[in-house]
Amino acid sequence: MKLIQVGIGGMGNAWLRAVLDSPVAEFVAFVEVNERIAAEQAQKYNLTGVPVYRSLDEALRNVRADGVINVTPPQFHKAVSITALEAGAPVLSEKPLADTRHAALDIVAAADRTGVLHMVTQNYRYKPPIQTLKRALREGGMGEIGAVHVEFFKGPHFGGFREEMAYPLIIDMAIHHFDLMRFFLESDPVQLYGRSWNPPWSWFKGDASAAVVLDFASGVTVSYDGSWCSQGRETTWNANWRFECAHGVVAMVDDQVYTQATGQEPTLVAPVVMERTDQAYLLHEFYAAVTQGKPAITTCQDNIKSLGIVFDIVESFERGAVVRSALA
């Protein structure tokens, strides 16, 4: 499968590695607006033979590609993804689908109009601890889920766009956790309420902390507490999860999954072993969907429901009100 990667710095590194390690994918071009990054990456990955263009339009005019990997910052996702879709090139885009609800809806409309595949990298679904937790919920015998509690606390110093944007925790990071709620519960929220704030020591311009309560169509209530400027003991990137169930608890703490039946000691669940994870997993699914017609996962048509949670939460922060999901 011949690929063009747009954006090769930052998270682009994970995609360079995933494609270079894949037996079924190869690069035919890169698009990168920063010449220094383009030169450094070509040298670092020994890719000096692959042409680098300044725009996707130019790349698509010069090479034939089976797909485009979009690893630009969120505000460029719409332009890059729609350019590819309209040229008939399937897209594998980094999350979030787009930076605004309108931009995301425009991408979904372009994918529907052209009939070209657009997948979003919700790679957190395809990690061993998350797959282990999913299996424990399905097979652990703890019964019906009544409520879920999610805690996410980290203190990363990224620099760059995340420290400038509004609501960095919710818009740039928590999309993974909201998408996981839909993945675990196999349901969508009908309404939610959230509050955000920025602790006095925060190095982010936008609010780096938030608390959100979401009511899912299945009747389950989820509470989410998170901060990106925590000064103490951190959770993992996957967050800590606790499912309160009819016959006990299913929990993931520091990526270890436990079940605990009522009145019993907790039991550690054996981790699921995966042949591929994260970006490599999604790259392979993209390849199978594009070249073999395998039903695609994490399509933009599904992902808009995860991203919709993010925008509903922002609306709740700004209106100070309970927001009903437009999709409910």
Ligand SMILES: NC(=O)c1ccc[n+]([C@@H]2O[C@H](COP(=O)([O-])OP(=O)(O)OC[C@H]3O[C@@H](n4cnc5c(N)ncnc54)[C@H](O)[C@@H]3O)[C@@H](O)[C@H]2O)c1
């Ligand atoms: N799935 C994950 O776990 C995960 C983790 C980190 C970042 N991301 C996502 O990856 C995307 C990129 O984030 P990042 O941290 O790599 O950002 P970054 O700013 O570090 O890097 C973006 C790269 O794209 C280039 N670029 C910017 N605009 C461009 C354009 N219009 N055309 C071509 N190249 C362009 C930049 O020069 C840079 O090399 C974001 O959507 C982010 O949310 C996902």
